[in-house]
Amino acid sequence: MLLELRNVSKVFGGVRALQSVSFDVAPGEVLCLAGENGCGKSTLIKIISGVYRPEPGAEMLFDGKPMEGLTPGMARSLGIQVIWQDLALFPEMTVAENIAFERNLGGRPRLVDYGAMRKIAAEMLERLGVGIDLDTPVRELSIAQRQIVAICRALIAETRLVFMDEPTASLSQSETDALLAIVRRLSADGIAVVFVSHRLAEVLEVCSRVTVLRDGRYVGTFPTEGMTQTRLTELMTGQTFDQDVRAADRTANPVVLEVEGLTRRGDYQDVSLTVRRGEVVGITGRLGAGRTELALSLFGMTRPDAGTIKLNGQPLRLRSNRDAIDAGIAYVSEDRLSLGLVQPQSIADNTVIPVLDRLLGPARLLSERKKSTLVGEWIKRLAVKIGRPEDPVNTLSGGNQQRIVLAKWLATEPKVLILDSPTVGVDVGARAGIFAIVHKLAEEGMAILLISDEIPEVYFNCDRILHMRDGRLIDEYLPGTVPMGRIESQVHA
Amino acid sequence: MTRLSTTKSSHSTPWLSRIVTLGTGSEIAGLLMLLAVVVLVFSLATDRFLTVPTFTSVAFQLPELGLLTLAMLIPILSGGLNLAITFTANICGLVLAWVLQANGGVEAGMPAFLLGGLAAVAVGALIGWVMGAAIAYTGAHPILVSLSMMIFLRGLGEFATRGGDISGFPDFVGMLGHGWFAGIPMPLWILIACVALWHLILNKTRLGLTIYMAGSNIEATRYSGIDTKRTIMLVYTLSGLMCGIAGILMLARFNSVRVGHGEAYLLITVLACFLGRVDPFGGFGRALPVALALLILQVISSGLNLLGANQHLATAMWGAFLIAVMVVRHIWAGRSVRRT
Numbered sequence: 001m002l003l004e005l006r007n008v009s010k011v012f013g014g015v016r017a018l019q020s021v022s023f024d025v026a027p028g029e030v031l032c033l034a035g036e037n038g039c040g041k042s043t044l045i046k047i048i049s050g051v052y053r054p055e056p057g058a059e060m061l062f063d064g065k066p067m068e069g070l071t072p073g074m075a076r077s078l079g080i081q082v083i084w085q086d087l088a089l090f091p092e093m094t095v096a097e098n099i100a101f102e103r104n105l106g107g108r109p110r111l112v113d114y115g116a117m118r119k120i121a122a123e124m125l126e127r128l129g130v131g132i133d134l135d136t137p138v139r140e141l142s143i144a145q146r147q148i149v150a151i152c153r154a155l156i157a158e159t160r161l162v163f164m165d166e167p168t169a170s171l172s173q174s175e176t177d178a179l180l181a182i183v184r185r186l187s188a189d190g191i192a193v194v195f196v197s198h199r200l201a202e203v204l205e206v207c208s209r210v211t212v213l214r215d216g217r218y219v220g221t222f223p224t225e226g227m228t229q230t231r232l233t234e235l236m237t238g239q240t241f242d243q244d245v246r247a248a249d250r251t252a253n254p255v256v257l258e259v260e261g262l263t264r265r266g267d268y269q270d271v272s273l274t275v276r277r278g279e280v281v282g283i284t285g286r287l288g289a290g291r292t293e294l295a296l297s298l299f300g301m302t303r304p305d306a307g308t309i310k311l312n313g314q315p316l317r318l319r320s321n322r323d324a325i326d327a328g329i330a331y332v333s334e335d336r337l338s339l340g341l342v343q344p345q346s347i348a349d350n351t352v353i354p355v356l357d358r359l360l361g362p363a364r365l366l367s368e369r370k371k372s373t374l375v376g377e378w379i380k381r382l383a384v385k386i387g388r389p390e391d392p393v394n395t396l397s398g399g400n401q402q403r404i405v406l407a408k409w410l411a412t413e414p415k416v417l418i419l420d421s422p423t424v425g426v427d428v429g430a431r432a433g434i435f436a437i438v439h440k441l442a443e444e445g446m447a448i449l450l451i452s453d454e455i456p457e458v459y460f461n462c463d464r465i466l467h468m469r470d471g472r473l474i475d476e477y478l479p480g481t482v483p484m485g486r487i488e489s490q491v492h493a
Numbered sequence: 494m495t496r497l498s499t500t501k502s503s504h505s506t507p508w509l510s511r512i513v514t515l516g517t518g519s520e521i522a523g524l525l526m527l528l529a530v531v532v533l534v535f536s537l538a539t540d541r542f543l544t545v546p547t548f549t550s551v552a553f554q555l556p557e558l559g560l561l562t563l564a565m566l567i568p569i570l571s572g573g574l575n576l577a578i579t580f581t582a583n584i585c586g587l588v589l590a591w592v593l594q595a596n597g598g599v600e601a602g603m604p605a606f607l608l609g610g611l612a613a614v615a616v617g618a619l620i621g622w623v624m625g626a627a628i629a630y631t632g633a634h635p636i637l638v639s640l641s642m643m644i645f646l647r648g649l650g651e652f653a654t655r656g657g658d659i660s661g662f663p664d665f666v667g668m669l670g671h672g673w674f675a676g677i678p679m680p681l682w683i684l685i686a687c688v689a690l691w692h693l694i695l696n697k698t699r700l701g702l703t704i705y706m707a708g709s710n711i712e713a714t715r716y717s718g719i720d721t722k723r724t725i726m727l728v729y730t731l732s733g734l735m736c737g738i739a740g741i742l743m744l745a746r747f748n749s750v751r752v753g754h755g756e757a758y759l760l761i762t763v764l765a766c767f768l769g770r771v772d773p774f775g776g777f778g779r780a781l782p783v784a785l786a787l788l789i790l791q792v793i794s795s796g797l798n799l800l801g802a803n804q805h806l807a808t809a810m811w812g813a814f815l816i817a818v819m820v821v822r823h824i825w826a827g828r829s830v831r832r833t
Contacts (some may be wrong), residue, residue, distance in 0.1 A: 301716070325718040333716060342706045342713045344776060353706055353717040356699040365697040408717070 399430025621733020
């Protein structure tokens, strides 16, 4: 074994983040470290990379030799590298400068040798079989390209073990495939890769074994052969999920949202769709297909060049999202971190912000009583787990944050709810909870538009699925009548 | 902002979340303690400190700086800054001075003063509105916009006054700057009223809540259906309006107007905001702790004055005190973070 860990524990201020975890990696192996947010994955990686010290009693061997008093510098010199999800690149510096950055570290001041840096960077890209212009600033690259730059940087040293934290979270399917090809290449070169990912399908595809953590405990290490997504989810969450197609024919219901010939040049063309009362309509397609752009126009954030939007038969003219909200359209953004919630502000304020008018009391001043009633009511209705309503909203888990986003929009009493990738950064276990809410809303008569690039998500939660590509709706599928695999291959074709 | 940890969102430095969790109660308690310490130190240093004249000097000197600090507070909360506050106040003072002079100078009556005061506040609000509109619609940085405005106003004011003083106002105007009402100096009444107004706006109105939200993340606030352009314009309009009130008070206190008066206050107002636990990146901070912070600074200044310290040394002491507070706060924060 390349890396062997036994009995690794870590306590933070009385909270047990890890409890006697075992973990091992063979040379050149591709292993998955799976578990929900907060299960201890990051803590484990930080211990292995020397950021944290484990509690006494831990046994950690690298190449059969004990690693004691490990520091980040030592871990790196052993050949252990971590690529965190945020990549930690320098956006204003070029590809070459980022890849060969470590060359410039050291005690003594010396001049930067750009020629050597370019040479090293070019070799690295060559090794991965990727062509990226060396002189482009990193901020101009796509996320997939940045990912590759980060990998190259990690490989500069004599790397033997690479951790990749959620490397595919923001990649499209084809980009993911390209990345997985690189992972296989590294593995063939004898470099072990530990993959941390939420996307179970790709985990099962690329990894030979999967180590599962739950609540800081070691659940086990399993071969991926014969493992199913459902089984893995159960191991990660400790719960069982039954997924059934819930699609039904709702053509008897009245049309709530009707879009006709909607066009915005460069974003989407000639989009026509309807959503009926109580219907959940999915829009899927690859990243960049124009899904979010369409949603933003329906929400009044951008103006279409042509076409009409009708709500309950009435044509809408949306000059701002306030118009859309007042008309009864709500939009849950795909970017919860920077657009869905005002992050460091309180749970309460985030819940009431779209409906401040309803909190006015005497002399048009905000009424604390009305505010706490409204917040309390929604927290109860959506079963959000919070400390106090005054706590910053970023103290909540991803799933509970998303419930606050839903609460905030449901408080506006919308007729149409647009959900844009509502489970990004939400644990597998918490996802089911989010969709339970969505189904209940649909049963109560809300018209719901669900945008997602995860096919199972739309397949199991929608009545109809619309396929968007290059800004156009090109196909429609009815879950249950078409097998999921066929939709997947259509979308990723 | 520096990245302290890779797993945290960039918005939440521990320092910031601490402000949030501490809440207003302990903010005020901490500042009251600090005030008590400062008062104690000076009373031990000199027996002339705990006397009525000290109180009077604080009460008369505090309001100018106080009003300008309020004018700075709202832009900072919204994630911006208004560097034009002192010159806006000067220009507003000039407006009032001209109205008074046009109506008889020393002989001018109350109606002329009311008209002039209204015009001064209106001009202040207009200056603020122009800055707000520029920031909201062009997306230019508030520092650049307000700096440009500051230079414009300074040049305009110096051109109009040829760099000199304008004086000669009716006696009752002086009452506003030197008079007493119900045992409390008039300027202090004005400051108390303005702090109360700001407290009300920030804590009890839709606009106030919106300012805090926009200060933390203006895009997310806009996505929540708030007209953030309007919010930003109102922020700077209110700031300019408060400058107008400060300009009137400065005219009344000195019985003259000179462009450049109070210029040294500009950076002190920023520091007073931070001492009052306002987040330099916007989104967090309250009016009352800022008022307390101002009181502490003024007590230090008056105390040093009593001890016979040089005026310049007093300014140096302010700076040293603020640095000390930041360091102590940092050490304290480190402890409490480790404890939780």
